[in-house]
Amino acid sequence: MKAVTWQGKRDVRVDEVPDPKIQEPTDAVIRVTSSGLCGSDLHLYEVLTPFMTPGDILGHEPIGIVEEVGAEVTNLQPGDRVVVPFQISCGHCFMCSAGLQTQCETTQVTSEGMGAPLFGYTRLYGAVPGAQAEYLRVPQAQYGPMKIPEGPADDRFLYLSDVLPTAWQAVAYADVPQGGTVAVLGLGPIGDMACRIARARGAERVFGVDLVTERLTRARARGVETYDLRSFDSEKELVAAIQDETDGRGPDAVIDAVGTEAHGSAAARMVQQAAAVMPRAISGPIAERFSVDRLAALHTAIELVRRGGTISLSGVYGGMADPLPMLTLFDKQIQMRMGQANVRRWSDEIMPYLTDEDPLGVDGFATHHVPLSDAPHAYEMFQRKQDGAVKVVMRP
Numbered sequence: 001m002k003a004v005t006w007q008g009k010r011d012v013r014v015d016e017v018p019d020p021k022i023q024e025p026t027d028a029v030i031r032v033t034s035s036g037l038c039g040s041d042l043h044l045y046e047v048l049t050p051f052m053t054p055g056d057i058l059g060h061e062p063i064g065i066v067e068e069v070g071a072e073v074t075n076l077q078p079g080d081r082v083v084v085p086f087q088i089s090c091g092h093c094f095m096c097s098a099g100l101q102t103q104c105e106t107t108q109v110t111s112e113g114m115g116a117p118l119f120g121y122t123r124l125y126g127a128v129p130g131a132q133a134e135y136l137r138v139p140q141a142q143y144g145p146m147k148i149p150e151g152p153a154d155d156r157f158l159y160l161s162d163v164l165p166t167a168w169q170a171v172a173y174a175d176v177p178q179g180g181t182v183a184v185l186g187l188g189p190i191g192d193m194a195c196r197i198a199r200a201r202g203a204e205r206v207f208g209v210d211l212v213t214e215r216l217t218r219a220r221a222r223g224v225e226t227y228d229l230r231s232f233d234s235e236k237e238l239v240a241a242i243q244d245e246t247d248g249r250g251p252d253a254v255i256d257a258v259g260t261e262a263h264g265s266a267a268a269r270m271v272q273q274a275a276a277v278m279p280r281a282i283s284g285p286i287a288e289r290f291s292v293d294r295l296a297a298l299h300t301a302i303e304l305v306r307r308g309g310t311i312s313l314s315g316v317y318g319g320m321a322d323p324l325p326m327l328t329l330f331d332k333q334i335q336m337r338m339g340q341a342n343v344r345r346w347s348d349e350i351m352p353y354l355t356d357e358d359p360l361g362v363d364g365f366a367t368h369h370v371p372l373s374d375a376p377h378a379y380e381m382f383q384r385k386q387d388g389a390v391k392v393v394m395r396p
């Protein structure tokens, strides 16, 4: 079959690889019909290189048709249409029963000291072959895949694999009071969707921050009060501008949908590299005025949130020894919640929103649909934020 493979830093290719097969009685194999490209894939593309092996198959946002099931998968049959969570979890252990599927005790990657394995996501997360491919082996298929109705196009349900539950969890963890306010840092697919969900779930005002024109425009069109990082001289000014709108206090909650680049000791260099691939017009002025720091967005969140408010991190952080302003965190009595999204924890709550009325705008959420063979270009376009790319969906 054809699959998108990682070959090295900023080098992905479409290769011919062996078809996946059932290996365990709890496996299924699906034929992938659509597969998302995610901000998390960009971490692999550039800075998680040390944790990748050339030939690794990328991707973790699949929807498709069941081809074959193992003997213990009684809930699915060949021909069923399914969307598959980005994490692999068993559904019956202590953690899964508590709605913490990313911490599944049956599947944890204990050799690396990590939680549940993820499709297409480094050896830290089990080196599981990913979903940007024609076929996908799905372990723990007795639990993970969600059956979805025939009819609507893939995009209606595709985002149940990652974007929707991630944004949903970001909003749930942010714990915005009814009629309250929330600021969302980063308006990529996750931040954009978090804004939509926050509004749908009763936040009175949603402030969105980014530095890419198309992303700001998209959010503004859905009622988000947007702030362009490029138009402020310092982080302090940005924080002051949003605090002015909230009686000087700051929003009840801040969602960080930016994240950072995971790192070892070479963190600063890695962030510089990430800045280096952004268009000069963006990276130059920003680097001058804002700390090009792997924790930049988190520091902004800490300054911005009101006293006693909540910070919800969905952007991925990977540092092991990052200094944080503990005095401010403690004195402001800030609550922080974070983690990979527990997909099946939220999926039943999200499903009623995936209707013809389309309150979250999933049907038109993707900016680009491309064949799998265009993956190398798609990665480059998405990383450089070219051509208005916000969400790219590949069609094997």
Ligand SMILES: NC(=O)c1ccc[n+]([C@@H]2O[C@H](COP(=O)([O-])OP(=O)(O)OC[C@H]3O[C@@H](n4cnc5c(N)ncnc54)[C@H](O)[C@@H]3O)[C@@H](O)[C@H]2O)c1
Residues within 6 Å of the ligand: 038, 039, 040, 041, 042, 043, 162, 166, 185, 186, 187, 188, 189, 190, 191, 209, 210, 211, 212, 215, 229, 257, 258, 259, 260, 296, 297, 313, 314, 315, 316, 339, 340, 341
């Ligand atoms: N927790 C989870 O389960 C989970 C799931 C999916 C993605 N993620 C993570 O969420 C993050 C966002 O994902 P995405 O797909 O939306 O990616 P993305 O890279 O498209 O979005 C990040 C956005 O942040 C903006 N940005 C950069 N610096 C900023 C700053 N200082 N202030 C405000 N905005 C800034 C960028 O312009 C970009 O639009 C990534 O770190 C990704 O790995 C987490």
Ligand SMILES: [Zn+2]
Residues within 6 Å of the ligand: 037, 038, 039, 040, 041, 060, 061, 086, 162, 163
């Ligand atoms: Zn993703």
Ligand SMILES: [Zn+2]
Residues within 6 Å of the ligand: 089, 090, 091, 092, 093, 094, 095, 096, 097, 103, 104, 105, 106, 107
């Ligand atoms: Zn489990």
